[in-house]
Structure formats: C-alpha cells, structure tokens
Amino acid sequence: MKPLPDARAQHTDRVRRAHGAARWRAALLDGLLAWYILGGTVWFLRWWTHPPAVSGGAPEAFSPALHLGLLVGGVLLGLLWSSIRTSPGRMAVARTTPLLRGDAPKPAGGFWRTWHGRAVLYALALTLGLGLRITQVDLYALFSREGLAGARRIFEALAQPNLSIAGVVFDKMVETIFVALMATVAAVPVAFVLSFAAARNLSRHSAGAMALYSLVRFLANLTRSIEPVLWAIIFSVWVSFGPFGGMLALFVHSVASLIKLYSEQIESVDTGPIEAIEATGAGRLQTIWYAVVPQVVLPYLSYTIYRWDINVRMATIIGLVGGGGVGELLMQYFGLGRYNEVGTIVLFITAVVWTMDWLSAKVREAIA
Amino acid sequence: MQEDAPILEVKDLWKTYDNGVAALRGVSFTVRRGEFLGVIGLSGSGKSTLLRCINRLVEPSSGSIRFGGAEVTAMGGKDLSAARQRIGMVFQHFNLVKRKSVLTNVLTGRLGAVGTWRSIAGRFSPEERARAAELLGIVGLGDKGDVRASELSGGQQQRVAIARSLMQRPDLLLADEPVASLDPSTSHSVMRYLEQANQEFGVTILCNLHFLSLVRQYTTRVIALQAGQIVYEGSPQEIDEAWFRRIYGEEAKEVRIQ
Ligand SMILES: Nc1ncnc2c1ncn2[C@@H]1O[C@H](COP(=O)(O)OP(=O)(O)O)[C@@H](O)[C@H]1O
Numbered sequence: 001m002k003p004l005p006d007a008r009a010q011h012t013d014r015v016r017r018a019h020g021a022a023r024w025r026a027a028l029l030d031g032l033l034a035w036y037i038l039g040g041t042v043w044f045l046r047w048w049t050h051p052p053a054v055s056g057g058a059p060e061a062f063s064p065a066l067h068l069g070l071l072v073g074g075v076l077l078g079l080l081w082s083s084i085r086t087s088p089g090r091m092a093v094a095r096t097t098p099l100l101r102g103d104a105p106k107p108a109g110g111f112w113r114t115w116h117g118r119a120v121l122y123a124l125a126l127t128l129g130l131g132l133r134i135t136q137v138d139l140y141a142l143f144s145r146e147g148l149a150g151a152r153r154i155f156e157a158l159a160q161p162n163l164s165i166a167g168v169v170f171d172k173m174v175e176t177i178f179v180a181l182m183a184t185v186a187a188v189p190v191a192f193v194l195s196f197a198a199a200r201n202l203s204r205h206s207a208g209a210m211a212l213y214s215l216v217r218f219l220a221n222l223t224r225s226i227e228p229v230l231w232a233i234i235f236s237v238w239v240s241f242g243p244f245g246g247m248l249a250l251f252v253h254s255v256a257s258l259i260k261l262y263s264e265q266i267e268s269v270d271t272g273p274i275e276a277i278e279a280t281g282a283g284r285l286q287t288i289w290y291a292v293v294p295q296v297v298l299p300y301l302s303y304t305i306y307r308w309d310i311n312v313r314m315a316t317i318i319g320l321v322g323g324g325g326v327g328e329l330l331m332q333y334f335g336l337g338r339y340n341e342v343g344t345i346v347l348f349i350t351a352v353v354w355t356m357d358w359l360s361a362k363v364r365e366a367i368a
Numbered sequence: 369m370q371e372d373a374p375i376l377e378v379k380d381l382w383k384t385y386d387n388g389v390a391a392l393r394g395v396s397f398t399v400r401r402g403e404f405l406g407v408i409g410l411s412g413s414g415k416s417t418l419l420r421c422i423n424r425l426v427e428p429s430s431g432s433i434r435f436g437g438a439e440v441t442a443m444g445g446k447d448l449s450a451a452r453q454r455i456g457m458v459f460q461h462f463n464l465v466k467r468k469s470v471l472t473n474v475l476t477g478r479l480g481a482v483g484t485w486r487s488i489a490g491r492f493s494p495e496e497r498a499r500a501a502e503l504l505g506i507v508g509l510g511d512k513g514d515v516r517a518s519e520l521s522g523g524q525q526q527r528v529a530i531a532r533s534l535m536q537r538p539d540l541l542l543a544d545e546p547v548a549s550l551d552p553s554t555s556h557s558v559m560r561y562l563e564q565a566n567q568e569f570g571v572t573i574l575c576n577l578h579f580l581s582l583v584r585q586y587t588t589r590v591i592a593l594q595a596g597q598i599v600y601e602g603s604p605q606e607i608d609e610a611w612f613r614r615i616y617g618e619e620a621k622e623v624r625i626q
C-alpha cells in the first residue's frame with residue numbers, strides 16, 4: 001500500500017467536494033441578494049408610481065403574483081450570478097471555507113470596485129431607504145406639541161410612584177425572582193449533560209457522536225431562536241397563565257442558551273490533560289470527568305449566575321404576556337391607565353435589576 | 369513474553385495528516401527491553417507524531433506497530449485501553465489536571481484499571497492511594513500530595529507527571545520533549561528521574577529530546593528523524609560534527625546544557 005499518494009488523493013478529493021458544496025451555498029447567497037435588490041427596488045418604484053393614500057404610510061401590498069415573480073426572478077438571477085467567480089456569494093463562501101481560502105479570487109482594484117461590489121453597496125443603500133420608509137420614521141410625532149405633552153404626563157406619573165401598593169409589588173417581585181431562579185436551577189443539570197454531546201471536540205471521535213452533536217446543536221439553536229416571550233405564550237396555552245408557565249418558558253430557553261455557552265467552554269479547554277488521561281488507558285467517561293469537567297466547572301458557575309441575572313429581566317417581560325410575577329401586575333395597571341402605580345413597579349424592577357447586576361458581577365468576580 | 373524479544377517493533381510507519389502533511393514516511397526501528405532510546409531531529413521532523421502513533425493518540429496512516437508482540441494499529445476498545453495502561457506518557461507541557469490535587473493527578477494513572485463509576489466517585493483503593501503517595505515520595509514530592517497541581521513549579525509538575533505514568537506500572541514510557549520547557553538544572557533533575565525509572569524499575573524509555581548533550585548523557589541509543597524519515601540510528605556518542613550537521617542543517621551549532 002502506498003499511503004502517501006492515497007492521502008494526497010483524499011485531500012484533493014475533499015477540496016473538490018468542498019468546491020461542489022460551495023457552489024450551492026454561493027448560489028443561495030447570490031439568489032438572496034438578487035431577490036432582495038429586485039424586491040426592494042420594485043417596492044420603491046411602486047411607492048413612486050402609486051403613492052400611499054396617507055402621507056408617510058405604506059404603499060399597496062405586493063400581489064401574490066408579484067411575490068412569486070420576484071422569487072423566481074431572484075432564484076434565476078442568483079444561479080446566473082453565482083456562475084461568475086467574483087460574485088458576492090462566491091467571494092463570501094470562498095473566504096469563509098477553510099479548505100478553499102487559498103483559492104479565493106482577488107479582483108484587480110478590490111471587490112468594491114467591481115460591479116459585484118457596487119451591487120452590494122446598492123443593496124446597503126436600499127436597506128437604509130427601506131428602513132426609513134418601513135418603520136415610518138416620523139420626527140414630527142416625536143417632537144410635536146401633543147407628543148411632548150403625552151411624554152410629560154407619563155414621566156410625571158412615573159416620578160410620583162404610588163407607594164401604598166409597595167407590599168403587593170414586593171410579593172410579585174419575589175415571585176418573579178423565584179420564577180427566574182427555578183428556571184435556572186432546573187436548566188443547569190439538563191444543559192450540563194447535553195453540553196458534552198454538543199461539544200465538537202468531544203464528538204469528533206465517532207460518527208454516532210457526531211450525529212448526536214448535530215442533533216443537540218440543531219435542537220438547541222432552534223429552541224434558542226424562539227424568544228422566551230413566545231415560549232411563554234406557548235406554555236400559557238399548555239399549562240395556563242401564571243408563574244409556572246413563565247418558569248417553563250424560561251427553563252426551555254435557558255437550557256438551550258446554557259448548552260451553547262457550556263459547550264463553547266468545553267471546546268476551548270486545554271487539550272493537554274485530555275490527551276494525558278486518554279493515554280493512561282482511561283475510558284471516555286473517565287476522561288471527560290477527570291480532564292474536562294475540572295476545567296469547566298467554574299466557568300459554568302459563572303455562566304449560570306449570569307443566566308439567572310438575564311432570567312430575572314426576562315421574567316418581568318414574560319409577565320407582560322401572562323407569565324406571572326411583577327410583569328403581569330405592570331400590565332394590569334398599565335391597562336387601567338394608572339401610571340403612578342406603573343411607576344412604583346418600574347422603580348422596583350429597576351432596583352432589582354441593578355442589584356442582580358451588581359451581585360452577579362461580584363459573585364462571578366469572586367469565583368473567577 | 370520472552371525477555372530478549374523486542375518490546376516495540378515499528379515497521380514502515382506512515383502518517384499523513386488531514387491537511388496533507390506527511391509527518392512520517394516509512395519509519396522502521398526496534399526497541400529492546402530496558403533501552404533508553406533518544407529521538408532527535410529538527411522541530412517538525414515528526415518526533416511527536418512518532419511517539420503519539422505508538423499509543424494511538426494519533427492514528428497512523430499505514431504500517432505496523434508491535435508492542436510486546438501485539439499489533440497496536442489493529443487494536444480497539446478494551447485492547448487499546450489495556451495496551452495504553454502499559455505505556456506511560458510524559459508531555460512537554462506536563463498536561464496535569466491543574467485544578468486537582470497532586471495525589472489525584474498521580475491516581476489518574478490508574479484510571480484504565482479502575483471501573484468507570486468507582487473512579488468517577490473518586491473511590492480509589494487504599495493500596496492505590498498508598499502507591500501514589502509512595503511514587504510522590506520517589507519523585508521528591510512526598511509532602512505535596514494535597515496541593516493543587518497548578519501551585520507547583522514546572523519541574524515539580526513534570527515530576528508529578530512522571531509519577532502519574534509510573535502509577536500505570538508501565539513497560540514502556542514515551543516522553544515527548546519532557547524538559548523542553550524547563551530551565552537547565554531542573555532539566556537534569558527531571559531527566560534523572562526518567563533515568564531512575566529506566567534503571568531501577570526497568571521501564572523502557574522512548575524520549576524525544578532537543579539537546580544533544582542530554583542525549584549523550586542519558587540515552588543508550590538514538591535515532592534521528594529528518595522530514596519524517598530516520599536518517600541516523602546508533603550510539604549517542606558517535607554523533608560527530610558531520611552527523612550533527614546532517615541532522616540539524618548546515619548552519620546549526622551545538623548548544624550545551626550544563
Ligand atoms: N495535528 C496535526 N495536523 C496537521 N499537521 C500536523 C499535526 N501535528 C503535526 N503536524 C505536522 O506534522 C509535522 C511533524 O510534526 P511533529 O510530529 O509535531 O514534529 P516534531 O515533534 O518533531 O516537532 C509538522 O510539519 C507539523 O506541522
């Protein structure tokens with residue numbers, strides 16, 4: 001057996017396959033960009049030709065046929081575009097794929113001088129224009145007489161909190177803090193176990209571990225990309241409104257976030273001890289327990305406290321949609337237009353968030 | 369196993385890393401029981417790769433490695449664990465578990481032989497603990513058992529690493545530049561413990577070294593690697609100026625460690 005040519009061939013083979021996959025990713029990127037430029041430009045053209053009925057309002061919505069046309073146009077343009085070596089998608093993919101970085105094209109005079117670069121700049125300008133129009137930026141509303149009068153009304157009320165409800169607010173605040181605490185405490189063991197499966201450096205050794213890695217990563221990313229407020233809405237249907245639903249929402253989101261933070265910590269551990277323990281003939285579990293865990297416990301603790309801190313803030317927000325605690329109370333008073341009471345609650349929340357912030361910084365400092 | 373049979377036979381060993389670098393190109397050599405074999409060569413010549421192939425921290429691309437008569441490259445799971453238990457390893461950067469006590473670090477040398485759950489619960493037997501303490505005494509750190517590994521100096525950490533490998537009761541000890549990050553006098557103290565392991569406990573040693581003076585003083589035989597191939601094999605005393613230039617390049621000058 002001639003191992004050397006064999007390994008070389010394997011390498012070139014890998015590069016070739018990477019090129020193949022890169023073409024598709026590039027086509028996707030170029031397609032997205034083409035679709036965006038096309039759609040954005042048409043939006044502005046229509047805003048020009050069919051001005052909105054109300055000044056500052058949005059133009060008439062795109063018809064389904066137009067949407068479809070734009071999508072098909074984007075896909076076709078993207079495919080065409082990505083057949084050019086210096087298209088934005090091709091450039092981006094070539095520069096972010098380690099195996100291909102050496103082959104990334106270098107256009108004369110730089111990317112921004114080519115028409116591809118100009119297209120990207122146009123898309124950025126388009127984004128600014130669309131942003132201003134779509135969010136209906138209206139400085140008049142912000143600084144008009146009526147606007148300022150409203151601002152004064154609410155700030156005056158907030159500045160004169162009604163302290164007679166302090167007792168109720170205190171109780172609800174305690175509820176919020178405990179919702180956050182329970183969610184964090186319950187999330188830690190789950191995330192701890194799963195984080196080892198979600199660490200790339202511990203999964204490379206076998207195809208099965210790699211499959212588990214991908215699965216856990218995928219689920220965690222998916223869960224994390226659903227905001228806690230959405231989870232709260234889901235659980236409010238599942239277990240009905242209240243602190244328990246809020247706790248579950250924060251729990252789910254915390255597990256996913258902690259998996260990410262924890263597993264990144266595992267991926268950055270010193271590999272020396274891992275090799276040393278492996279070399280003694282130790283099994284995988286023993287290696288993880290003796291070489292990895294001691295390196296990550298303190299960072300884990302620090303992340304956990306940080307997470308609790310975040311959860312306290314989120315618990316107040318979740319309360320707004322029915323997740324119990326002080327947020328729910330705030331929503332009630334707000335609905336009644338009782339801004340002095342809202343002021344009391346805001347005061348409490350601010351105090352607690354500051355304290356938590358300070359406390360968690362101190363604790364993390366102490367264990368670092 | 370016969371006493372005079374070679375403990376390690378490496379035949380036509382190749383290693384090409386995933387990035388296409390051919391670190392070993394057909395390395396063959398034999399180690400007899402009780403030898404203290406030095407491995408020298410420029411940095412990048414493949415010394416670490418060679419040692420790491422022997423206990424399969426690195427997967428060889430092809431070739432044969434026979435340890436005590438058994439083919440290491442064909443081993444998996446339990447066999448590999450059993451072979452690794454009989455092959456100690458010492459690293460340039462010591463690779464101790466820094467947050468654990470010195471004694472626990474020595475005890476980890478036994479992990480392969482201890483059940484998973486018992487070891488995770490930290491329940492090592494009294495005999496194992498006594499042996500770990502004894503080994504710490506041998507490397508001159510008898511009073512440091514309860515200290516965190518991170519609190520020791522480099523030379524002390526390397527001695528703990530030697531104790532950890534001796535905890536395995538190894539037949540073979542792989543040392544990958546064990547003194548490269550230590551100062552000269554500490555280097556000698558660490559090399560002397562390896563020498564003691566070799567002469568008193570009969571552990572065969574394969575040691576990557578940077579300095580020829582250490583090779584001459586401690587090893588019984590030497591192989592030199594250049595670009596993944598063996599270019600010299602013989603007695604350390606016979607490496608003269610001409611050989612030295614061949615191994616380390618024309619511009620090289622020998623530096624001595626006192
Ligand atoms: N994990 C690795 N991946 C890719 N190349 C490596 C790896 N480890 C070592 N190499 C390369 O293999 C060659 C030999 O390295 P090494 O065995 O560390 O030599 P030495 O120990 O003699 O300095 C070098 O060119 C090095 O860059």
Ligand SMILES: [Mg+2]
Nearest residue numbers: 415416417545
């Ligand atoms: Mg090396």
